Amino acid sequence: MAAKLFTLSLAMTSITCYSQHTYPTTKKVEHSDDYFGVTVSDPYRWLEDDRSEDTKDWVEREVTFTNDYLGKIPFREEIRNQLRDKWNYEKISAPFEEGDYVYYYKNNGLQAQSVLYRKDKTGKEEVFLDPNKFSAQGTTSLSNLSFNKKGTLAAYAISEGGSDWNKIIIIDAVTKQQIGDTLVDIKFSGIAWQGDEGFYYSSYDKPQGSELSAKTDTHKVYFHKLGTKQKEDQLIIGGDDFKRRYLGAYLSDDERFLIVSASNTTYGNELYIKDLKNKTDFITIQKGYDCSSGVIDTKGDFIYVLTDKNAPNNKLQKFDINQPEKWIDVISETENVLTVSTGGGYIFAKYMKDALSYVRQLDYNGALIRTIELPGNGTAGGFGGKLKQKDLYYSFTNYITPGTIYKFNVETGKSEVYQQPNVKFNPADYVSEQVFYTSKDGTKIPMMISYKKGIKLDGKNPTILYSYGGFNISLQPSFSVVNAIWMENGGIYAVPNIRGGGEYGKKWHDAGTKMEKKNVFEDFIAAGEYLQKKGYTSKEYMAISGRSNGGLLVGATMTMRPDLAKVAFPGVGVLDMLRYNKFTAGAGWAYDYGTAEDSREMFEYLKSYSPVHNVKKGTCYPSTMIITSDHDDRVVPAHSFKFGAELQDKQGCNNPILVRIEVNAGHGAGRSTEQVIGENADLISFALYEIGIRKLK
CATH class of the missing domain: 2.40.128 (Lipocalin)
Structure with a gap:
């Protein structure tokens, strides 16, 4: 497909000449909570009940409103077709060996899910697992796969509609026939085979109330023995006598050691090791949550551990299982x-x-x-x-x-x-440069800016500023068809590596947590100001975007600085900072955020930037498309619903506020190709339309 160029309509007044939007009616209720003597009203608390008819009715009306608005964008289908065209190339993963076969994933281009193939020693290819046959719409995905050491048995987990709740199916890897019953209600779990006997996995008791939003905080590790019922599975560790929010079990390559990582938040873990050969009880290797450590391999009696204990940038150490207190450096920090x-x-x-x-x-x-x-x-x-x-x-x-x-x-x-x-993309036509800019407090921040060669730094380039800024997650450069379409048509894509991430180790992460969380937003704001000052773009041409914790980033940024950008995309965001810990596994995010129950000071800090609580009546907020999914049981859609209701009620100008709700999808993983293309076609189209573009040329 030939490269497209954006053109502005001659009548630039169209940017500001929208008719007044008539949003779906959203009722308010009398509800408030007390935090340290401070009363906080919550008029949209009813939207937290995902099973109520009122919520379902509201969702339907919001979906209709959003679809009607997006349907008026003249080039929406053209963008969708551009995405489909460029997406349509064969994708093959790196191969891996299991038993007598070599396995690899392949997608012929637009298949909903990638297919797992294998070849035998003669080179004969066959389909091993085809997730596209798991459901008619392609919304059931393969979320995990594990083979026993001989490669003769396999267990795979499936996610339906993007849910974190999975099922595990066991098969004979040679014949591909199912063995025994399907295991159900599995969540945040690995699959660790022990010989031909069975495997270890993790899960929670099924919650009372909504499976989508009810809290899950007591993880358990079980052993499933082949040929037995799930209800007979042996509890290995966890439960009321060893209450931890997250428990992960895995075996050393020689299957001698059962290793359990235990934690209550997304940072910091305990380590326990059971020597199966010598039939020991669990040996405590690391107690408490002040550091993160993970076993990467074993050699005889030696255990190799990657840790940030007294090493914020990580180091590799080893210890003898017979002297677990004596750690020796293998790779120093x-x-x-x-x-x-x-x-x-x-x-x-x-x-x-x-x-x-x-x-x-x-x-x-x-x-x-x-x-x-x-x-x-x-x-x-x-x-x-x-x-x-x-x-x-x-x-x-x-x-x-x-x-x-x-x-x-x-x-x-x-x-x-x-x-x-x-891929129909020529890297030689593009530039991806790294710059360093200064944040509000003087901290130097790196940012990658990517665009098509020959653009003019005249402040009129459509620009997406994207980041994350949390949970020690690093944003390293990677290619995306979506960004390719954006850049091919003259757009700029900019990604700053802001604090809260892991790009510079634990200190960088910690500098964006709890009472330092606003550093993250200030870093992001400074990135936008840099792009505008240097002429890459301007307020009227810039969109800010982020997902999950990045959705919080966008929500906080647009309420702190509504004048920074023209368009905002808070995706599957954590947006109610006073109640995020009440849902599913949300309490596990407290290392990064703190909670409103911790102290008066922490409550006030959270409330000062919580997007839901900082929408002000009469303020002109950016044109906004809030993105969520009906099956998101990681960051429940109530966050997005309440933020959308607040913005629609209080928006002080004609910039539209849309709530885009994906059906049969979760937090992001496992979505079908068509779902991903559909969401991004809407995102690109909305961004371009709101900055004043009326046709593609």
Whole structure:
């Protein structure tokens, strides 16, 4: 498809000449809560009840209003067709070996879900699992898959409509026939096989009330023995005698050690190890939640652990299971953040410098074998495999380089292209540059700015400013078809690596948590101001976007600085900061946010930026499309419903407030290709329309 260029209509007054919007009527109720003697009204509390007829009726009316508005955008279908056209290329994952087969995922272009294929030793290809046959609409996805060590048995988890509640199905991996009953009500779980006997998994008791929104806070690890009923599964750890919000169980590669990570928030964990060979009880390796540690491999009696204990950028240590208190450095901490993988008998140290990757290959004593030459500046992932595997695989991508898979030989250090996608996109026509700007308090922040060559810095470029800023999550460069369409048509895509993320380790994360959370919003605001000052864009041409914690980022930014941008996209956001911890696993986010019950000071701080509580009557807010899903049981849709109701009631100008509600979808994972294309077609179309574009040329 030929590149498109945006053109503004001759009558620029159309930007401000909307008719007054008639939003769906939203009732208010008399409800308030007391926090440390402060009364806080909550007139839309009724929207938290996802099972009520009133809420369902409101949702239907909001969906109709949103669809009617989006339906008037003249180029909406053209954008959708552009996305479909560019999305339609074959996508193949890195292969992995299990038993006598080599497995890989493949999507022929527009399939709702990727299909898992395999080849035998003769090279014969067959479909192993096709998630597109799990449901008629393609909204049931494959969320987990695990094989036993011999590759003869497999268990896979499915998510229906994007829910975090999963089912596990067990099959004979050779014949592909199901074995035994389907396990149900599984949530936040791995699948760890122990020989041919069965596997460990994690779940919660089914909550009373709404499965979508009811709190889940007592995780349990079970062992499921093949051939038995789920109700007979053995409780290994968890429950009232060992109450933890999150419990994850996994086995060492030699199946000698059962390792359990226990935590109550999304940061900090305890470690417990059971020596199955010597039949010990669980040995306490790390108690308390002051640091995060994870076992990455074992060698005989030695356990290798990646930890940030006294090392904010992480280090790799090891200890003898017989002396678990004596930890020895294998890879010491450096100025750059470390993650680790293993394969082929080696350790791969993957570092992040200013959000960009570099990788070193080491032996198990930490001695350097080589620094791996990557294809360029961007993000490298992979370098994992089995002990005897000599060819490993890694991916490389950045904002203008489609993800390419490379085969890497662990002995020679040579890389070769294994799978290069045939995307209708020419990286040579684009620029992706890294800049550094200064936030309100003087902190230096990196930002990647990507765009088509030849743009003029005249302040009139449509720009999406996207970020996340939380939970130690790092935004490293990666290619996206959606961003390709945006840039191909003259748009700029900018991503600042703001505080709260993990780009510079634990200190960077902590600088955006609890009473420091506003640093995150100030970093984001400063990024927008930088783009406008340097002429990349201006207020009238800029959209701000983020999802989940990034939805909070957008919601807080637009209520703190409604004049910063023309358009806002708070996606599946945490928007009621006084009540987020009341739903599903929300209480586990308290490390980042704190809760309104912690103290008067914490309550007041949360209330001061909580998007739902900071919408002011008569203020002109950006044209806003709030994005949520009816099956989101991670960040319940009530956040978005209440924020939308507040904005529609108090909006002080004719900028529209839409609430886009995806049906049969959850927090984001597992959505069908058509759902993803549909949402992004609406996002791009709405952004362009609201900044004044009336036709594509």
